[in-house]
Amino acid sequence: MNLWHSLSSRFRALFRRRSFEADMAAEMADHLERATAANLAAGMSLEEARFAARRQFGGIDQLKEAAREQRTMSWEYVWRDLRFAARTLRRAPGFTAVCVLTLAIGIGANLAIFTALDATVFRPLHYPQPERIASLFEVMEDGGLNQASGGVFGDWREHSRSFEAVTLWALVSGNLRSSSGAVAVGGVEVTHEFTRVFGIHPLHGRGFLPEEDQSAETGRVIILSEELWRSHFGSDESVVGQTVVLDDVPRVVVGILPAGAWFWRGTQYFIPAILAPKTERSARTSHWADVNARLKPGVSMAQAEVELKALRGRLDPLYPAWKKKWSVAVRSLESQLARNPKQVMLGLSVAVALLLLIACANVANLLLARASDRAPEIALRAALGASSGQLMRHVMSESLLLSAAGGGLGVVLALGGVAVLQQVAAHLLINTITLQLDLRMLFIAVALTATSGVLCAVLPAWRVRRADLHGLLKSGGRSTQGGKTRAQSLLVISEITLTLVLLVGAGLMLKSLLQAARIDPGFSAKQVFAFDVSLPAQTYPKAQDRLLFSSELLDRLRAIPGVDKTGAGRAIPFSRGAFGEYMSRTGDAAARDRVLARLNFVSQDYFETIGARLREGRFFEAADNRTGAPQVAVINDTAARCFFPNGDAVGNRVSIGGRVYLIVGVVGAIVNGSLEAESEATGYVPLTFNPFKFSVVVRTSLPVDSILPAVRAEVERLNPGVPLGNVRSMEQAMEDSLKGRKLFRNLVAAFAITAAVLAYVGIYGVVSYAVATRRRELSVRLALGASPCGIIQLIIGQGLRLAFVGVGIGIVAALAGAKLIASQLYGVSAYDPAVFIAASLALVVVVIGACWFPAKRAANSNPVDALRSE
Structure with missing residues (x-):
């Protein structure tokens, strides 16, 4: 009851201000009346009793203020701090813009890659109960998975008891005759069970009937994809039941399959897979098809595999002698479709996580510098009664506002990034995967924003809490800068460490791509083009x-x-x-x-x-x-x-x-x-x-x-009925074969370059601030005869010390993390020393460049002017 009373009073204080004030005044008046009555009972006069009660109770205004802060859970003060933080940030547009853009890049990159990771790895296939869809394989002597023969598919379909339905399918191509001529189209031949196995419901019409994959005469039917239906038939629903000509064979359209129903891109039609008895297609020797099955409820993949292996043993006399040592394997469809993107997406997720940490370290550095510049103001506020919690709350308010603005801009950047990823990586994704920001991804954006705000504010808020207020007031903010400089140095070291990890990853990918591009394909691709020819079996x-x-x-x-x-x-x-x-x-x-x-x-x-x-x-x-x-x-x-x-x-x-x-x-x-x-x-x-x-x-x-x-x-x-299909140059085919590797390299390189830029900005900011705080010391050095070159060497040397520490830690971290991208490398060791050395040198150059301009400015300053201003 006490908890409920506390919560209800806080709610009234926040949203029913007049009621809260009236209740608070009535409660205080009641306390004063009770104390006055007690004093009267003790023998005091009325005037003495009232004075003693008020003196014992304390200041009414102070008590009201304390009660407001306690009852409102400081919401009013938080709102006040947010408004004050917004005004101060508005007065520093450059600082605000740099912080917001830095966080937006980190949050936007993470959101875009998390969207792709969710779509390719974590989000289940859109089929009903996809965990029950299995891929069936024949296993060769060396353990490699192979496609199935028509005869083996027949054995599985007829004798297995673990599956609700089993279907066979194979990619085909054909020539679809239209009013404008023949057009080459890609399709799939399937057995009638495929709609049951995948849980597909046609957009219009129906699926195949059992008798339609028994013979060529009964199988002259076709199912169109929604894409083909819209592009060639104008979305006309009446096409169902009409006849189209595919490979010079009239086929009746019995259904339209919805877009994205089939996982392989480029599938425009479906025809029955005919396995006529005593033909090569129905034999147990020729391996030409893929097989999928839907498990019965309660049956696991392992149980189904045990059953099929036992079935293989019973039917062994029916198999050719060279397949005596072959076996059977059952795998989930999801595992087969998600094998390649998983490692790639996990590697990219680590890269963007490092980028966000670098961005947070950068903003934290800027907030530390800003807090140091405002040290006299903070000291004055503390002297006037501001508590440590209030000072920390102000820093947290600025950080949360910056992260909120960065998060909002990051969502916009992520929308563009996801659209670009969907376009450039479409050929790498199965047809059922679509990259899009949904409500779950927006929740992740909120979480990333809040986390970033806290990470950016922790160290600056802690430094404000532990500030030497007496020293700040006495020296105008110069006495406690050493601690802040050390904190900033730690942040710079962390930035250098994380940046080196990204640079090493980008370097390994670049060297791997160069190695792959130098591979001799065994032929001369220049000035050669190709096209596919599909001849109709009817003609x-x-x-x-x-x-x-x-x-x-x-x-x-x-x-x-x-x-x-x-x-x-x-x-x-x-x-x-x-x-x-x-x-x-x-x-x-x-x-x-x-x-x-x-x-x-x-x-x-x-x-x-x-x-x-x-x-x-x-x-x-x-x-x-x-x-x-x-x-x-x-x-x-x-x-x-x-x-x-x-x-x-x-x-x-x-x-x-x-x-x-x-x-x-x-x-x-x-x-x-x-x-x-x-x-x-x-x-x-x-x-x-x-x-x-x-x-x-x-x-x-x-x-x-x-x-x-x-x-x-x-x-x-x-032959007018035979069109050219898939026209491409061999040079373009060679280029396309490296698209996946190039995409991964480009993304990692983009993140690494961004990290290097952020590191440059962060180091530049720290060094500039350090030079500003040491202005008097450097002026004295110049006045006593130090050369400008010596001053430059002093400042760059301090920056290099941070760089060497960060590079040393970064090399260890990069060695530990290199195995994440080892599977994506070709002809390059994940621990290639040349790449590690080049990345380290590049980062050292970045540090020298970031230190050079503040050092040059300090060396060229007039010591007389600097000492006079002190």
Whole structure:
């Protein structure tokens, strides 16, 4: 009851001022009447009793003031301090602007990166109960996760009891015919269970029916993505039920999937995945699809994996002999989709946290200097009765106002930062991730603002509380500056330490990127562009038909003026399209020596077009790329070193995917997906063995934009229903392969440069203040014969002492934190001494630059004027 009475009285004091004042006056009058009555009972006269009661009670006005402060929880005084702090900050616009902008940069950067971290790591996928969605894999002998074959998917779907539904899917591409011609679109072929597994509800229409993925005749249906529906069909709801032509096959539109429903970007349509019995697609050998499943309630990933492994053991006789040692793995979908961004985002989060600490240290330094300049004012306020708490409250008020303004501006900066991140990192994010500031992020902004305000004010408020007021009044504020200078020096050391950590991180990323950019891709990308070709199975059902199309297309392109060479391949550089197949040297040691390699199908002139390096032997010729030609192969030097260490690869035979090929040439390793990826053993065989999907590469002596219309025209003349897909230059493809690394480097570098600038400002402010407080001492030194050069050396030497301490601590901290970005480095050790030395020297230069101008100003001052002003 006492607590409730206290809270209610405080509430009335804050919001019902007249009632509170009346109650307080009545209570005091009651106390006086009781004391007066007691004095009368003791034998005093009425006048004596009243005088004694008032003397015993104390000053009425002082008691009212104390009661107001106690009952209102000092809200009135806090508000008064805030107004006073606002007026004083308004009188110092430069100081206020620097503090607000410094905090805004730190808070805004943290808020933007926290938004990205939340979206990529902590926020669950938008699917219902995403923790129950599993990714299923076949596991190879070496423990690597592999895609599933159609037959294995059938085993899982038919015999497992741990899942509500299991679905198979694979990326495909096609040509959608429209009134303006054919357009290349990317899609996914899926089994009908995919809507149940992912909990997707179509925007319009329905999903696939069970019978629609049983045969090609019943499966002539299609589901459009919302993006394709809006861009090509004008958001017309009546398109559901109508027929569209995809790859020369009429398909009925049965549904529209909402935007962002599928996690891979660029997915514009869905068609049924047909697994006809006794075909390669339904066999247990060819691994071409991904499999996902929804766990039943109460079933864990581990339990499902145990069941599938037991199932694999029971069905072992049905599997090929070379898969006897294979196994099964069950992983959560979230873990598979969030593997790459997690380490990156955690590293960036540490970087922005350090940046915010540097910003807070900078503002705290400025507040210390400001408090020191106002030392006489503070001493006078204390002499007039201001308590330590009131003095601290004033400093806290200034800090909170600055942090509030910095937080507000930081939210604005974060909005822009998030928009930029969403744009530049879109290719790195899955389709279900959207970066946006929501209510939770605004709460984080408030927390960051409040934390920053407290961190900035702690040391200045503590110094005010412990101020030597007698010394301040006696000497005008000069007697206690040593303690403040020491406090500021500690803040500068902390700034240098944190800045060095960021500079080392940026240096490691920059050196890593330079190392990656110097990697030889194995071909000459200059003046080469490529495009994908998707031939409709309805029009080109046989391999011979597709081979004839590719040969005629290449002949037509070679005839275009400006085209030097042209070729075709299933997996051109940076496409990640090469097959995974076992490769071994033929003979008795084949079983022992086989390795998982890459297999590519290419035409004659392919290697010449991309500028591959021939190590020995020859490239493919026209005679190799025809039906019935001998089975020949070209291998890369990685495979040659693996199987033919004596250099006798040409003329020997190699087994790739169960077929034996005669090696006619060895080429340098050509990049498949990423420049940083380790080179794998790769075999190249003529396109005639698999012409069902290929890309065309063209080497030209003219600008790509000038020759592209002629290329489009030739393809259209050959078949108007086959458009060019994914047109790109090889130079741009190489640049794009480093986008993720460049983005991480640019962000860390931006934070490091910002930290260095803040460190410069902080050190400059401390040194300038120290020079100002030592003005009399320095003037005496000059008057006694000290040279200006000596004064400069003295001041810079003091700054360097702080720098060396900060650098020493920073090196230890950077060594401890380097492992956070070790996974993002290529060809560089996380403890590279050159980077640590360069970052330390750069920071020392920053410190010298920050000390130079105050030192120069002190050295050039007139000692007579300085002593006269004292």
